[in-house]
Amino acid sequence: MSVLVGHDTKLVVQGMSGAAGAFHAKQMVEYGTRVVAGVTPGKGGAKVAGLEQVPMYDTVEEAVTHTGANTSVVYVPPPFAADSILEAAAAGIRLIIAITEGIPARDMVKVKYVLDRDYKGVILVGPNCPGVITPGQCKVGIMPGYIHKAGGVGVVSRSGTLTYEIVHQLTALGLGQSTAIGIGGDPVKGTDFIDALQWFAEDSGTSSIFMIGEIGGDSEERAAQFIKENIKKPVAAFIGGQTAPPGKRMGHAGAIISGGKGAASDKIAALLAAGIAVSPTPAEMGKTLAKVLSAAT
Amino acid sequence: MKIHEYQGKQLFQKYGVPVPFGIAAMTAEEAIAAIPKVQQESGGQVVVVKAQIHAGGRGKGGGVKVAKDTAAAEAAVKAIYGMTLVTHQTGPEGKKVQRLLVEQGLAIEHEYYLGMLLDRATGKVTVMASREGGMDIEEVAASHPEKILREPIDPATGWCDYQSRKLAKALGMSGKHASALGKFMPALTKCYEEMDCSLLEINPLITTKDGRVLALDAKINFDDNAMYRHPELEALRDPNEEEASEIEAKKWDLSYVALEGNIGCMVNGAGLAMSTMDIINFYGGKPANFLDVGGGATAEKVTAAFKIITSDPGVKAIFVNIFGGIMKCDTIAAGVIAAVKEVGLEVPLVVRLEGTNVELGKKMLAESKLNIVAAADMADGAQKVVAAAKGGHS
Numbered sequence: 001m002s003v004l005v006g007h008d009t010k011l012v013v014q015g016m017s018g019a020a021g022a023f024h025a026k027q028m029v030e031y032g033t034r035v036v037a038g039v040t041p042g043k044g045g046a047k048v049a050g051l052e053q054v055p056m057y058d059t060v061e062e063a064v065t066h067t068g069a070n071t072s073v074v075y076v077p078p079p080f081a082a083d084s085i086l087e088a089a090a091a092g093i094r095l096i097i098a099i100t101e102g103i104p105a106r107d108m109v110k111v112k113y114v115l116d117r118d119y120k121g122v123i124l125v126g127p128n129c130p131g132v133i134t135p136g137q138c139k140v141g142i143m144p145g146y147i148h149k150a151g152g153v154g155v156v157s158r159s160g161t162l163t164y165e166i167v168h169q170l171t172a173l174g175l176g177q178s179t180a181i182g183i184g185g186d187p188v189k190g191t192d193f194i195d196a197l198q199w200f201a202e203d204s205g206t207s208s209i210f211m212i213g214e215i216g217g218d219s220e221e222r223a224a225q226f227i228k229e230n231i232k233k234p235v236a237a238f239i240g241g242q243t244a245p246p247g248k249r250m251g252h253a254g255a256i257i258s259g260g261k262g263a264a265s266d267k268i269a270a271l272l273a274a275g276i277a278v279s280p281t282p283a284e285m286g287k288t289l290a291k292v293l294s295a296a297t
Numbered sequence: 298m299k300i301h302e303y304q305g306k307q308l309f310q311k312y313g314v315p316v317p318f319g320i321a322a323m324t325a326e327e328a329i330a331a332i333p334k335v336q337q338e339s340g341g342q343v344v345v346v347k348a349q350i351h352a353g354g355r356g357k358g359g360g361v362k363v364a365k366d367t368a369a370a371e372a373a374v375k376a377i378y379g380m381t382l383v384t385h386q387t388g389p390e391g392k393k394v395q396r397l398l399v400e401q402g403l404a405i406e407h408e409y410y411l412g413m414l415l416d417r418a419t420g421k422v423t424v425m426a427s428r429e430g431g432m433d434i435e436e437v438a439a440s441h442p443e444k445i446l447r448e449p450i451d452p453a454t455g456w457c458d459y460q461s462r463k464l465a466k467a468l469g470m471s472g473k474h475a476s477a478l479g480k481f482m483p484a485l486t487k488c489y490e491e492m493d494c495s496l497l498e499i500n501p502l503i504t505t506k507d508g509r510v511l512a513l514d515a516k517i518n519f520d521d522n523a524m525y526r527h528p529e530l531e532a533l534r535d536p537n538e539e540e541a542s543e544i545e546a547k548k549w550d551l552s553y554v555a556l557e558g559n560i561g562c563m564v565n566g567a568g569l570a571m572s573t574m575d576i577i578n579f580y581g582g583k584p585a586n587f588l589d590v591g592g593g594a595t596a597e598k599v600t601a602a603f604k605i606i607t608s609d610p611g612v613k614a615i616f617v618n619i620f621g622g623i624m625k626c627d628t629i630a631a632g633v634i635a636a637v638k639e640v641g642l643e644v645p646l647v648v649r650l651e652g653t654n655v656e657l658g659k660k661m662l663a664e665s666k667l668n669i670v671a672a673a674d675m676a677d678g679a680q681k682v683v684a685a686a687k688g689g690h691s
Binding site (some may be wrong): 079106109112128159168188218239244282 | 674
């Protein structure tokens with residue numbers, strides 16, 4: 001078992017003719033992901049080098065009609081990415097994984113608003129995230145596949161590269177992953193910690209969870225509360241940015257809107273208070289979960 | 298991206314957001330020449346001389362002076378221009394004042410706080426306002442959160458007139474002031490939206506005895522992701538407000554922040570970059586910078602990043618910590634090799650590579666015959682670079 005992606009995933013790659021789209025589409029095919037279509041406006045019917053077996057379409061709607069694609073991954077450049085996400089939702093895609101980094105916040109406010117209003121069943125992961133992988137079954141995104149191993153740890157992370165770090169550490173310890181979800185660090189995003197935690201709680205293939213947060217916002221604090229109240233499976237966590245210098249805060253308004261939350265120390269305190277083990281350094285994340293697991297058995 | 302108060306007020310004027318009459322000056326002479334013009338335009342003697350630096354807390358630091366007449370105004374200009382202004386946001390070294398705003402003095406009736414930014418929790422731009430304006434708004438937020446009104450903006454409708462009326466009630470404005478706020482708010486929220494602001498703060502927003510509502514201050518930040526939509530904003534950058542290395546980094550679209558320590562860091566991904574600083578601290582070292590080369594960097598960009606790090610004379614060792622996803626390890630290797638060939642390498646370099654094309658990257662570094670310390674993992678790399686910076690390892 002797993003969450004979000006697996007053997008049933010039929011993937012359409014939005015922006016497949018671009019350099020990043022083509023490179024990662026090939027990597028996904030090699031990993032075993034069922035890449036059924038590519039979309040780039042104006043490139044319908046064209047062939048992408050190295051991906052000749054994957055049909056290209058002008059629109060996501062055509063891709064869905066002809067191939068039955070149910071999941072999309074977005075590599076489209078920032079000025080056009082918000083539009084591409086909405087195009088996928090309108091075409092009936094149920095899971096949209098947006099990799100693109102640098103989408104203006106104004107655009108994402110609108111995307112989130114429209115998805116919440118008109119596409120309640122559609123799940124957006126990202127943007128500005130590494131994607132989602134169910135080891136041994138399906139990789140959607142940009143993560144290096146070889147570091148993963150199938151198993152029971154559900155991983156959810158706000159940071160892309162730290163996701164690789166934890167997965168690498170877990171695999172080295174012999175702890176495989178059920179699914180690893182990079183939710184991205186943008187201020188306006190789709191899936192948040194609580195969504196992913198809920199999925200992992202319900203997934204029979206997930207036996208424990210590792211969560212990676214970062215400074216800013218208060219979603220880690222809310223997640224800690226949620227875990228305390230709802231999650232029976234063992235959870236360990238890490239918060240990045242413990243020594244980040246102040247000054248990245250946005251005037252008074254940033255401090256006011258989050259009610260004084262957002263510092264790494266606040267997040268760590270909230271996690272510890274919820275009974276969650278917190279790794280002291282990014283190099284000991286895997287060991288921290290391993291300790292929790294050995295204490296539980 | 299941040300801009301100065303006077304630039305923010307010029308933008309406000311374009312959108313019809315009322316601000317006091319004022320003239321920006323780049324020299325003390327210009328500021329003194331501006332005094333009679335401001336007096337003439339406002340019909341009164343009182344002017345306010347305001348230091349133009351990006352950091353807040355200028356009033357408390359002595360960078361804002363109200364002058365009753367021309368002589369006092371000239372004295373204020375002489376006192377503020379060129380001074381090193383220290384506020385809680387500048388750091389102890391302070392900031393040299395090189396621009397001034399000379400503005401008309403107004404008969405203030407009441408000072409309010411008004412802020413706008415994106416609320417991550419709701420995904421909506423939110424207006425925050427309080428009757429308790431002036432300098433200590435963060436204290437108000439902490440001790441009396443109920444005194445701060447929050448009004449989210451619906452992405453479909455934008456700011457609505459009823460919200461202006463609601464705001465006026467909450468702030469205790471009536472009559473002329475309430476109707477002035479009814480014009481002020483649509484103009485302000487339009488400015489935020491169209492200009493892709495990420496923060497807009499007016500502290501204080503004032504009412505005057507003659508029934509007006511004005512922005513007495515203007516703090517504006519723009520969404521860096523949306524700069525491509527506003528090329529005209531590039532001209533508003535003040536190089537004096539940025540470190541030379543940070544300007545160079547921006548040219549290459551690198552996320553770079555100069556810090557106090559002696560270990561130069563080159564990392565991909567903001568989370569890993571922050572955590573690399575964390576682990577260097579954990580092992581007793583001090584990072585010289587935060588540098589995220591980003592996901593899609595080219596070898597040229599990596600070379601530029603490496604040069605920025607080595608240009609800091611305080612750097613005693615360098616830690617390259619890469620876990621490649623989009624970023625390929627061979628790209629990093631090629632960039633590092635090119636940079637070292639170009640600028641040389643005077644300090645120990647510790648490299649930890651993992652991820653996409655890692656074998657190729659490692660092979661390139663090994664074959665380059667450069668004096669590189671290879672790290673097995675992040676903890677190993679952090680310990681090696683901390684030791685190297687202390688001179689215990691070469």
